Amino acid sequence: xxxxxxxxxxxxxxxxxxxxxxxxxxxxxxxxxxxxxxxxxxxxxxxxxxxxxxxxxxxxxxxxxxxxxxxxxxxxxxxxxxxxxxxxxxxxxxxxxxxxxxxxxxxxxxxxxxxxxxxxxxxxxxxxxxxxxxxxxxxxxxxxxxxxxxxxxxxxxxxxxxxxxxxxxxxxxxxxxxxxxxxxxxxxxxxxxxxxxxxxxxxxxxxxxxxxxxxxxxxxxxxxxxxxxxxxxxxxxxxxxxxxxxxxxxxxxxxxxxxxxxxxxxxxxxxxxxxxxxxxxxxxxxxxxxxxxxxxxxxxxxxxxxxxxxxxxxxxxxxxxxxxxxxxxxxxxxxxxxxxxxxxxxxxxxxxxxxxxxxxxxxxxxxxxxxxxxxxxxxxxxxxxxxxxxxxxxxxxxxxxxxxxxxxxxxxxxxxxxxxxxxxxxxxxxxxxxxxxxxxxxxxxxxxxxxxxxxxxxxxxxxxxxxxxxxxxxxx
Numbered sequence: 432x433x434x435x436x437x438x439x440x441x442x443x444x445x446x447x448x449x450x451x452x453x454x455x456x457x458x459x460x461x462x463x464x465x466x467x468x469x470x471x472x473x474x475x476x477x478x479x480x481x482x483x484x485x486x487x488x489x490x491x492x493x494x495x496x497x498x499x500x501x502x503x504x505x506x507x508x509x510x511x512x513x514x515x516x517x518x519x520x521x522x523x524x525x526x527x528x529x530x531x532x533x534x535x536x537x538x539x540x541x542x543x544x545x546x547x548x549x550x551x552x553x554x555x556x557x558x559x560x561x562x563x564x565x566x567x568x569x570x571x572x573x574x575x576x577x578x579x580x581x582x583x584x585x586x587x588x589x590x591x592x593x594x595x596x597x598x599x600x601x602x603x604x605x606x607x608x609x610x611x612x613x614x615x616x617x618x619x620x621x622x623x624x625x626x627x628x629x630x631x632x633x634x635x636x637x638x639x640x641x642x643x644x645x646x647x648x649x650x651x652x653x654x655x656x657x658x659x660x661x662x663x664x665x666x667x668x669x670x671x672x673x674x675x676x677x678x679x680x681x682x683x684x685x686x687x688x689x690x691x692x693x694x695x696x697x698x699x700x701x702x703x704x705x706x707x708x709x710x711x712x713x714x715x716x717x718x719x720x721x722x723x724x725x726x727x728x729x730x731x732x733x734x735x736x737x738x739x740x741x742x743x744x745x746x747x748x749x750x751x752x753x754x755x756x757x758x759x760x761x762x763x764x765x766x767x768x769x770x771x772x773x774x775x776x777x778x779x780x781x782x783x784x785x786x787x788x789x790x791x792x793x794x795x796x797x798x799x800x801x802x803x804x805x806x807x808x809x810x811x812x813x814x815x816x817x818x819x820x821x822x823x824x825x826x827x828x829x830x831x832x833x834x835x836x837x838x839x840x841x842x843x844x845x846x847x848x849x850x851x852x853x854x855x856x857x858x859x860x861x862x863x864x865x866x867x868x869x870x871x872x873x874x875x876x877x878x879x880x881x882x883x884x885x886x887x888x889x890x891x892x893x894x895x896x897x898x899x900x901x902x903x904x905x906x907x
Contacts, residue, residue, distance in 0.1 A: 470642070470649035473635060475535055477820055479678035480844065482527060482663065483515045494558050494566070495523030495667070507667035515674040517549060517667045524566060524664045526555060529815055530845040531679060532660030532829075536634040539676040542626050546575030547670020550582070553636050554658035560585045561609060566664060569656060571634050571643055572617075573672065575626065579617035579643045579650030583607035588641065588653035590615055607657075615653070622648040629675070637682055638694065660845075681818070681842040683827045684758060688729045688895050695898070703746060703883065704731050704897040715743040715773075715780050715884065723887055730893040733767070733885070743780050743886050745773060751880035752904060755830040758896040763822050764794040765890040768809060771832055772881035780884045782865075785811070785876045787830055787839055789892070792817050802863075806839055806846040810863040811856075811876075814839065814846035825895075833902050851876060 482490060487510055495507050498521065508525045509516050517525070538551055552568040560567035561584050570582040581588060585607040590596055597605060599612030607613055622645040624630050635642040639659050643651040665674065686692060689706030703711055706729040714721050723741035724733050735741045750772070757769055766789070773784030786809040792798035798805075801813035805826075818841050820826050829840035835851040849856050860866060865875040885894060 470644075470652070472633065472644050472647050472649075473535055473642075475537060475633075475678075475680045477680060477824070479537070479680050480816075480818060482677040482679055483674060485513045486510065488515070488525070490528055491525050492528060493523060493525050495521050496559065496564055497521040497523070508665070511673075513675070515665070515677065517665055517672045517674070519547065519549075519667050519670045519672070521667065522564065522669065523667050524552070524555075525667070526558075526566065526664040527662045530660055530662050531636075531843050532840070533637055533682045533843045534635075535680045535682060536636070536663065537676055537678040537680065538632045538634070538674065539629055540573060540632065540672055540674045541624075541629045542575055542670060543673050544626075544671060546626050547672075548575075548666075548668040549573040549670060549672040550666045550668065551632070551634060552584070552662075552664035552666070553634060553641065554586065554656070554661035555664045556658065556661045557585070561607070566662075567607075567658075568661065568664065569641060569653075569658065570666075571632070571641075571651070573632070573666075575623065576620075577617065578623050578630065578632065578645045579619070581615035581617075581641075581651060581653060583611070583613040583615070586657045588615070588656040590651070590653050615651070617643070617650040618652075619645075619648050619650050622646050622650055635682075637685070679843075681820075681827075681844070683820075683842060684825050684896070686896075688758075689897075691898070695900075699900040700898050701900065702897065703899055704895065706730075706895065709744075711747055712744050713747055715745050716775050717742070720744060721887065730895045731885075731897070732891065732893040733887045734891040735887070735889060741887050741889070743770075743884055745770075745775075745780060745882035745884040747882075749880045749882055750832075750899065750901070752833045752902040753831075754900050754902060755828075755832075755883065756896060756898045757828045757830075757894060758825050759789055759828065759892060759894050760823060760825045761789065761791055761892045762890060763791055765789075765791045765822070765892055766795055766797065766888045767890065767892045768886040768888070769828060769830065770882075770884035770886065771830060772876070772878045773884045774878050774881050780882070781809070781886070783875065783878060784881055784884065785809070785837065786886070787828055789828075789886075790819075791822050792819050794822065806841040808837070808839060808847060808849065810865065811859045812839075812847045812849055814841070816844070816846070818842045818844045818846070827896075831902075834904050 555566040555568035557567040567585040572580040633644040639656045721742040722739035723735040769787040770784040773780040788807040788809040790805045797803035806814035831838040867873040
């Protein structure tokens, strides 16, 4: 969709860091396995999202409990000589403003002086959930000599050889609570470089699995994690640590197109596009499909030909509360959108349902306007940042709609959320083209259910892996 007026895009990107979760009852190093299993270091594909820009801590916020009583304490996290420095004290965490899922995280770090303790937390959520200090998360430890160990912090994860690698006292449970066996030993010793030298850690979070490599060695692998998305955090845990890279690489499209994994089937997902036909779709305000829509190479694509009918398409079904996944790619200067909870009382589907904007941000003029850029709730809410992949590569959209709560995700990054009917939502709608004075309507975006729509804006675009699962009205 196109906005006629362009405004400067000023967006602050939020990134966060967290650390480790307590060292009580550390198991002896002798309990670790002697060598690493064969697992090649993964390729880091695509342009990274740089969580640390080398200049300042934009995109991060610090949570230092001691600062509650003394706000004049020296900062635990600073930028020095182009490096992100965890000074170790006061104890606390540096946490990303944004949330992430399905990614590989590249962290380059070193202990410039003495060895000590630190950590990278993934899937971080509730702050100070353990000991009034540690955010709910899964920690990948950086502690010198133990890099790659897991610590469970009000979350849990499983590993092979649990009894050997996760020692516990009689009657102690596996879990993330204060009395649980929370520590999981890594698979190797000797993967770290001498103090003062740079180490490279790669953390892969994909679905409910977490894998870790240190300097090329495969050092840990957990599965059935109780969390699959959240913030990232770095820790101040008593010792100074320097970071020169904290780069995130989204993981997209590793599965066979237009299929469901066993886990997805168990979670209630189903396909809205089978990869072969247009079954389940029709034209907006029509009983048939416009000729411009075709199925080719496992993709549902809009490619208007000369003299062909064209137009938006919608699902034959209507949906109320749901989680939707859609992969898409487009041509240069392309423009399209995914409309949800759309009804058919108006000439165009975007007059009733909110739109997840799809755009070539670099080639289309609307990319200059955050309210019209990829991932926006078109004309109403801007995304936090531009995370689109280069034109011609697949992007992955995730839309969560539950009651009045809506989230837009793109390529594993949560770009925005809003609450339908809230004061913030009302204020944004009033300044948009959807205000009732523009179209004489007052119910835009308020339908409790509706169709999923794909927009034909005259530019070729492909869709695949269109999946949906129904949600209850409870919090996901």
